[in-house]
Amino acid sequence: MQVNPDDPICLCFHVTRRKVINFIRVEKPKRPSQLSQCFGAGTGCGWCRAYLERLLHEQLAENADNSLIPSAEMTYQEYKRARTDYVLKGGGKPPAGAIPIDVESDEAPK
Ligand code: FES
Known part of the structure; x- marks a missing residue:
């Protein structure tokens, strides 16, 4: 209870x-x-x-806003795109040196 x-x-x-x-x-x-x-x-x-x-x-x-919560089944591209949406909607500001929100890449950073 x-x-x-x-x-x-x-x-x-x-x-x-x-x-x-x-x-x-x-x-x-x-x-x-x-x-x-x-x-x-x-x-x-x-x-x-x-x-x-x-x-x-x-x-x-x-x-x-559940549309902004990343799913564990997302591809890396979908994950990055969701982060871009999150940042653009005012969710947070990436620090200097972070992967920029507009980078398009198929590979995860090493
Ligand atoms: S019950 Fe002790 S701090 Fe909350």
Whole structure:
């Protein structure tokens, strides 16, 4: 049975599942450690950190634009094209020295 929305996940700081899910939806944290900004969740004994991390990943997957999630069955070309779409849609900026988003190659980098 799943934890109810109003049950506290972080028992140290009484942070409910609902509060964490709303925090993820509104603040869009990228790392589990950012959930500590939700009423201090996870900053006490540490018991709930694994649960918080799992909840973050579940919520991000649920809220994600699934068309941008690469499939394990993609070819390298499809994978690169999907990354180009991701970058062009504002998903992130490749660092200097990264494979450019417009490179067309059939071979994986060595
Ligand atoms: S239960 Fe969340 S930090 Fe202790």
